[in-house]
Amino acid sequence: MNSVGKRITFYLIISTILFSVIVPMMYLTTIAFSSAVEISDYPKQLLPDLSHKLKIDWDEDSNYYVISRLNNSYEYEELYYSSRFDRHQNYLTTYLNISKTEEELEDDFIVARETGESVYLKYNKDIFNNFIKFFEVFNGASAALFNSVKAALLTILLSMTLGGSIGYALARTKIKGKDAISLGSLIVRMFPAVSISVPMAILLVKFGMFDTMIGLAIIYSIPNIGLTAWITRSIFLSINRELEEASLVFGATKIQTFRKITFPLVLPAFAASSMYAFITAWNDTAVALLLTNRNQTLALLLYKAIGGTASLHYAASGAIILILPALLFTFILKNYINKMWG
Amino acid sequence: MSFLKLERVKKVYNKTIEAVKRFDLEIERGEFVVFLGPSGCGKSTIMRMIAGLETVTEGDILLNGKSIIHLEPKDRGISMIFQSYAVWPHMTVYGNVAYPLKLRKKTKEEVEEIVNEAAVICDIDQYLKRYPNQLSGGQRQRVAVARAIAVKPELFLMDEPLSNLDAKLRVSMRTDLKRIHQDLKSTSIFVTHDQSEALSLADRIVVMNHGYIEQIGTPNEIYHESESMFVARFIGSPPSNFLDVKVELEDNKVFLVHSTFKYEINNKFVKTLKGKYIGKTIVLAVRPENFTIGNKGIIKTKATIVEPQGSHIVINANIGDVEVKIVSPILDILPNQEIMVGFTESIGLFDKDTEKRIK
Numbered sequence: 044m045n046s047v048g049k050r051i052t053f054y055l056i057i058s059t060i061l062f063s064v065i066v067p068m069m070y071l072t073t074i075a076f077s078s079a080v081e082i083s084d085y086p087k088q089l090l091p092d093l094s095h096k097l098k099i100d101w102d103e104d105s106n107y108y109v110i111s112r113l114n115n116s117y118e119y120e121e122l123y124y125s126s127r128f129d130r131h132q133n134y135l136t137t138y139l140n141i142s143k144t145e146e147e148l149e150d151d152f153i154v155a156r157e158t159g160e161s162v163y164l165k166y167n168k169d170i171f172n173n174f175i176k177f178f179e180v181f182n183g184a185s186a187a188l189f190n191s192v193k194a195a196l197l198t199i200l201l202s203m204t205l206g207g208s209i210g211y212a213l214a215r216t217k218i219k220g221k222d223a224i225s226l227g228s229l230i231v232r233m234f235p236a237v238s239i240s241v242p243m244a245i246l247l248v249k250f251g252m253f254d255t256m257i258g259l260a261i262i263y264s265i266p267n268i269g270l271t272a273w274i275t276r277s278i279f280l281s282i283n284r285e286l287e288e289a290s291l292v293f294g295a296t297k298i299q300t301f302r303k304i305t306f307p308l309v310l311p312a313f314a315a316s317s318m319y320a321f322i323t324a325w326n327d328t329a330v331a332l333l334l335t336n337r338n339q340t341l342a343l344l345l346y347k348a349i350g351g352t353a354s355l356h357y358a359a360s361g362a363i364i365l366i367l368p369a370l371l372f373t374f375i376l377k378n379y380i381n382k383m384w385g
Numbered sequence: 386m387s388f389l390k391l392e393r394v395k396k397v398y399n400k401t402i403e404a405v406k407r408f409d410l411e412i413e414r415g416e417f418v419v420f421l422g423p424s425g426c427g428k429s430t431i432m433r434m435i436a437g438l439e440t441v442t443e444g445d446i447l448l449n450g451k452s453i454i455h456l457e458p459k460d461r462g463i464s465m466i467f468q469s470y471a472v473w474p475h476m477t478v479y480g481n482v483a484y485p486l487k488l489r490k491k492t493k494e495e496v497e498e499i500v501n502e503a504a505v506i507c508d509i510d511q512y513l514k515r516y517p518n519q520l521s522g523g524q525r526q527r528v529a530v531a532r533a534i535a536v537k538p539e540l541f542l543m544d545e546p547l548s549n550l551d552a553k554l555r556v557s558m559r560t561d562l563k564r565i566h567q568d569l570k571s572t573s574i575f576v577t578h579d580q581s582e583a584l585s586l587a588d589r590i591v592v593m594n595h596g597y598i599e600q601i602g603t604p605n606e607i608y609h610e611s612e613s614m615f616v617a618r619f620i621g622s623p624p625s626n627f628l629d630v631k632v633e634l635e636d637n638k639v640f641l642v643h644s645t646f647k648y649e650i651n652n653k654f655v656k657t658l659k660g661k662y663i664g665k666t667i668v669l670a671v672r673p674e675n676f677t678i679g680n681k682g683i684i685k686t687k688a689t690i691v692e693p694q695g696s697h698i699v700i701n702a703n704i705g706d707v708e709v710k711i712v713s714p715i716l717d718i719l720p721n722q723e724i725m726v727g728f729t730e731s732i733g734l735f736d737k738d739t740e741k742r743i744k
Contacts, residue, residue, distance in 0.1 A: 285468070285471035289473070291437075291438065292459070293464060293485035294459040294488035294536070295488055
């Protein structure tokens with residue numbers, strides 16, 4: 044195959060992958076910023092609209108204002124009629140994500156009554172409406188967010204301390220059965236966490252840790268301890284021993300050497316594995332479903348929300364809330380790891 | 386009293402592997418001593434024991450008359466240059482040189498002054514703010530040297546510090562190390578497997594093999610009066626040539642007899658040879674430059690391969706079934722040319738069984 048053909052194939056593959064990743068992400072984002080009316084609109088728009096184009100008519104006979112909205116087929120669709128501005132205001136907030144006061148609406152709408160002609164308006168959407176509503180509609184969403192953060196941090200703490208110590212021991216000591224331990228830690232990683240969580244549920248109840256974040260963190264840590272041990276073991280092995288020996292010769296104690304030389308050098312490995320630990324804890328629903336009752340995590344709450352409610356746009360905005368910290372965490376760590384390892 | 390004294394030092398790994406079998410050495414203050422030997426001879430182990438990075442299985446190491454084998458590395462007052470430079474990658478050049486000083490609780494001003502001073506000596510003062518990965522190998526090596534001299538050590542250890550550098554840089558760093566040693570007069574131990582490094586740097590060379598000391602001596606002694614065949618073979622490039630010869634007595638004259646030549650001995654060896662070796666086979670060792678080529682030669686042979694080196698040529702030739710290397714200042718010898726080979730007075734004789742020098 045010639046080089047042009049190769050290049051075209053390469054770009055085709057890349058764009059297919061990008062397409063299959065980006066389109067669902069964009070769809071999710073669009074829904075997260077959509078109002079209730081837009082959810083059922085067709086055809087779907089790819090990017091979220093930031094405003095609504097509205098038409099207000101005055102119905103002389105029934106004595107009320109009629110709101111129509113320009114939909115995606117470019118037709119004005121009648122949505123709501125009422126003579127009272129407080130009802131209009133309520134409707135706009137709930138179904139179109141527009142926050143306007145009654146007075147503002149009255150000023151705009153009254154023109155239609157006075158002239159007897161249609162009034163065309165462009166109202167900006169309140170883009171944070173869905174996010175605020177998410178916490179209002181789903182009971183305990185803020186508690187769940189807090190729980191998720193707690194579970195993730197505990198998971199990181201547990202897997203880093205235990206996994207890091209195992210990694211150090213595997214790399215630097217002459218204990219017997221080292222190979223068996225490293226292999227074992229990988230095999231643990233192969234178990235689906237769900238399968239461990241059934242027997243663990245019983246154990247956690249016995250220890251009084253059922254429905255607590257520390258209990259969840261323990262389960263999440265099990266596969267991550269093995270992974271962390273593997274990652275850190277290879278880093279501890281790759282650090283030239285002479286770097287530590289130089290520190291010892293030049294006047295440092297063993298503890299100072301670990302603190303000033305070894306630890307800064309392995310920190311990127313810890314950062315990378317803490318990313319995995321964070322993502323495991325943050326995105327899990329299955330284990331949380333089995334091991335919690337009232338203290339749910341955000342991912343679990345979303346899982347239930349998407350399955351059990353018609354308010355898809357609130358659930359989608361919840362998903363965005365779930366994604367953002369993970370993205371932020373990953374990017375900060377990525378930059379750090381890049382800086383250290385180039 | 387000597388400055389550093391190693392007494393019957395022995396090192397055994399895992400209860401079975403004897404890395405150093407017996408090591409006795411005394412080093413005077415200000416001396417530059419080189420441990421030379423092939424890899425695995427125990428030279429680095431000795432250095433690491435002096436530094437405190439390895440425990441001593443048996444024997445004692447005395448620094449200024451006091452045993453140091455139970456001290457932590459940090460309390461021994463030494464500094465070291467490592468083979469991999471061991472420059473800490475997460476610190477700037479300044480941070481690297483300053484780290485040992487900060488550990489010694491110097492004030493910020495003192496640290497700055499000493500770092501700058503060391504940086505000027507090692508010619509790295511313009512790189513102080515850089516990280517090691519922005520430096521070349523030679524510059525990193527200079528950082529390691531600056532760090533080592535900044536602490537003003539009693540003893541300066543260097544573990545094959547030049548082996549990771551390219552050939553040209555190695556030679557210039559070698560000169561720099563010697564200059565720094567002459568300026569600072571610090572007692573130095575240098576480990577290497579490169580005999581030309583050893584010869585050019587050392588006040589005294591310790592040649593090691595299989596965990597034993599083969600010979601201790603000045604570069605000239607090591608080269609011209611090698612105590613064993615191992616030393617004669619290890620030192621010199623190309624190394625000594627060995628010919629098995631039989632000692633024969635005729636008319637009260639001692640001859641070395643080889644299948645291709647008969648050579649009369651009439652110097653200091655006569656007495657010893659007469660006493661113990663008549664009728665026995667011994668080893669005649671000839672340095673490549675101690676062959677002569679010309680009419681006075683006693684062996685008729687043919688140059689097989691000729692390697693010009695600029696100032697001299699290296700000739701490969703067969704004497705009997707042994708291929709010897711001859712260094713000759715006569716530059717116009719061609720391959721397959723017939724040559725007459727002889728020896729100068731500077732030859733060495735070795736006992737074939739013990740491989741020790743016959744004096």
